[in-house]
Amino acid sequence: MKLLILGGTEFVGRAVAEAAVARGHEVTVFHRGRHEPPEGVRALIGDRTAEDGLAALADGRWDVVVDTWSGAPSAVRDAARLLADGRVARYVYVSSRSVYAHPVPAGADEGATLVDGSPDAAGEVAYPQAKRGGELAAVREFGPDRSLLVRAGLILGPWENIGRLPWWLGRMARGGEVLAPGPRDLPVQFIDARDLAEWIVSAADFGLCGPYNLVSPPDHTTMGELLEACARVTGGGAELRWTDPEPILAAGIEPWNHLPVWIPPGELHGTMHGSNVWKAVLSGLRCRPVEETVADTWAWLESIGGEPPQRPDRPRVGLDPETERKLLHG
Template identity: 70%
Template sequence: MRLLILGGTEFAGRAVTEEALARDWQVTVFHRGRHEPPAGVAALHGDRTAGPEGLSALTGGEWDVVVDTWSGAPSAVRDAAALLAGRAGRYVYVSSRSVYEWPVAPGLAEDGPVVEASADDWDDVPYAQAKRGGELGALAAFGEDRTVLARVGLILGPWENIGRLPWWLNRIARGGPVLAPGPRDLALQYIDVRDMAAWLLHAAEAGLSGAYNVVSPTGHTTMGELLDACVRATGSDAELRWTDPEKILAAGVEPWTGLPVWLPPGELHGAMHCGDVSKALAAGLRCRPVDETVADTWAWLRGLGGRAPQRADRPVVGISPELEAKVLEG
């Protein structure tokens, strides 16, 4: 298979590139040149934020599949897809479950209502509208029969540049009492970036089309199992002190950003961690155990000296030692 990956050097795109190379696919990476792509790919340089002229490197060539991880202005997806529609077989767009209209009911499937959006937006728009606009741009060029919309949820694993699992691993590695947000058996729903990559390429090979919620089944792991795995992976003497959500929230700790991954039981948790993924599972999605995701992320992180890359357009996650101590002592 001949793959064109739009991106391909960081986190999700990197995982897709590595998976394709492992399958002996011919891989072309189109990126801005800020990061080195994996060895063995053909590299094309351009800048999608510069409009159509930024895509000049893509005016030649043919591919079996395009994978696009873009999360900015939807017009960038529209323009790339329009340029490639006659020279590529299938367009796989990494979208998000954020495209569903709020409130998102637990158990919502792919036929749920989505936000109003446009593929023609050039300016920054809210994340949900950006991803839905990207979907519309891909569909306009490739049609429903040649487009895969992978609506992912929380992504974890090696190469993470958001900081969620790296923050927990580094915090637990320091040891001592650790603020563990309860309840301990709180169900989580996420996808290992490598499992996501494998399914995207499988979808292309199998000729799939349409929208899929690409994330693990709800309860694939729990908050307790995730943090226990962090303790095992790091070999730390950390003491997980499970704390009621009400106490954490009363102290001003922000769910999701202050304590990454965690959302207290309620509407937000139901929307993020309780989606229907039966369609993707029936279409071949497989999810590795949480211990493997955590251990491999820790090995990667140690190789970087504990300092994970950080996307400039995303907030730094985690709480300060002072705030953590205040909650634990309160």
């Protein structure tokens, strides 16, 4: 295939580019030139938010375009409109499970209620509405039979630029007593960016269309398995102190933000870690063991000096040492 990736130099886009190149596909990445593109791709430079920012895409034909945009939907609309008229056969939009309206029942599939969104929205748009608007833009310009909506859940793995798994790895590497939010057997759903990328490339090749939830099955791993793997691979002598949710919440510690990945049992946990993904599994989704994701992410962090990249549009995550100490020792 000839693939055009809008992005392609960071995290998910980079993983898609590398997966496609590894399979022998011809890959073009369109990006702003702020990061080095993967080896083996052709690079086009442009800023889709600027006036005439899509000029580099004025010519060319591709079989598939993969778009990871998470800002205003109007950017998806403009790119899709430019490429729809006989220049690209299929549009793959990497969306999010955030497009489902809260509360999302545990076990909900792709038919769950969606948030409202507009393909023409510009400026500052909340993340759920931005992703839903991007979906609508792709479908409007390419039609339901030529658009694939990849509703990803929590994404981890090498090149992560949000900081969730890198924070836990850095904390374990410092050693000492570590606040481990329980219960230890609490299910966790995530997808390694590389597994997501492999599925996207295969789905594009097979011509899949419509929405797919993309995250691991609910029984894939637990908080215990995730954090214990982090402690093992870093070798920092971390001592996990498993703590019930009640004192953690009473201390003002925020799930997901202060303690990345973790959400205590309840409605929100069912929303984030209880997604029905059988449609994706039956179409070929395979998820590597949590130990592999953790070990490879740690190896990548060590290779870049331990300081992960950070997306400027996302807040830093993690718990400050003093708050952790107070909760553990009073």
